[in-house]
Amino acid sequence: MGVTSKIAPSMLSSDFANLASEAHRMLNYGADWLHMDIMEDGLLTFLIMLPLQDGHFVGNLTIGAPVIESLRKHTKAYLDCHLMVTNPLDYVEPFGKAGASGFTFHIETSKDNWKELIENIKSHGMRPGVAIKPGTSVEEVYPLVEAETPVEMVLVMTVEPGFGGQKFMPETVYDTLLIFWLISPSFSNQVRILRKKYPALDIEVDGGLGPSTIDMAALAGANCIVAGSSVFGAPEPAQVISLLRNSVEKAQLTY
Ligand code: DX5
Numbered sequence: 001m002g003v004t005s006k007i008a009p010s011m012l013s014s015d016f017a018n019l020a021s022e023a024h025r026m027l028n029y030g031a032d033w034l035h036m037d038i039m040e041d042g043l044l045t046f047l048i049m050l051p052l053q054d055g056h057f058v059g060n061l062t063i064g065a066p067v068i069e070s071l072r073k074h075t076k077a078y079l080d081c082h083l084m085v086t087n088p089l090d091y092v093e094p095f096g097k098a099g100a101s102g103f104t105f106h107i108e109t110s111k112d113n114w115k116e117l118i119e120n121i122k123s124h125g126m127r128p129g130v131a132i133k134p135g136t137s138v139e140e141v142y143p144l145v146e147a148e149t150p151v152e153m154v155l156v157m158t159v160e161p162g163f164g165g166q167k168f169m170p171e172t173v174y175d176t177l178l179i180f181w182l183i184s185p186s187f188s189n190q191v192r193i194l195r196k197k198y199p200a201l202d203i204e205v206d207g208g209l210g211p212s213t214i215d216m217a218a219l220a221g222a223n224c225i226v227a228g229s230s231v232f233g234a235p236e237p238a239q240v241i242s243l244l245r246n247s248v249e250k251a252q253l254t255y
């Protein structure tokens with residue numbers, strides 16, 4: 001059983017002051033999901049300032065459950081929530097009540113409680129997903145994909161989390177240079193490794209995706225595509241959305 005293409009514009013690049021009409025605009029242009037980036041500066045500090053463990057560096061701060069709740073009143077669309085927060089467990093109930101569809105947490109913050117977290121997400125009516133940062137070994141998510149109550153999607157960050165408009169990191173999808181493979185086989189090439197191991201798994205890529213980078217990600221095996229600046233910044237967003245979809249569907253014929 002194959003996977004279907006899903007194109008998810010990242011609403012981080014939208015005009016937040018007109019979120020509902022921006023959402024309708026993207027859905028009318030052919031979007032399947034709406035990608036919602038939930039950032040709390042703690043995580044950026046946790047991941048970047050690990051040695052200091054101080055946890056209070058200004059990173060980025062975006063939206064919370066109240067915004068999801070408001071948006072849900074205007075659309076039935078699938079809200080693909082990407083939680084870049086230190087304690088995702090604290091957010092499950094509010095996001096479930098707000099009407100979130102997908103709840104994707106970072107494995108870097110949930111190594112000890114992911115089982116409880118997945119069950120909690122499902123019991124609040126949401127679809128569980130797990131995300132990995134560029135430097136995280138893909139092996140860390142195998143137990144979550146193979147669990148009794150598994151995650152239903154793996155999000156591979158193709159940029160460091162925190163901001164839109166960053167440059168795509170090709171080594172996260174496939175080995176650009178042999179050296180990457182020799183140094184750290186499972187710390188790069190994450191998308192290709194996952195697709196080979198889990199042919200029916202939804203694999204999402206997030207960060208720097210657009211017309212010049214989509215083929216690499218699609219050929220490596222990604223089927224869920226998040227794109228912010230390349231869609232919202234385009235004169236014809238609908239054209240970019242269909243280009244991203246065509247690339248995924250063409251690539252699926254090769255694997
Ligand atoms: C970054 C976010 C991404 C970002 C993508 O931490 O998770 O979803 O908004 O934006 P672009 O496509 O512009 O890189």
Ligand code: ZN
Binds near residue numbers: 035036082
């Ligand atoms: Zn995201």
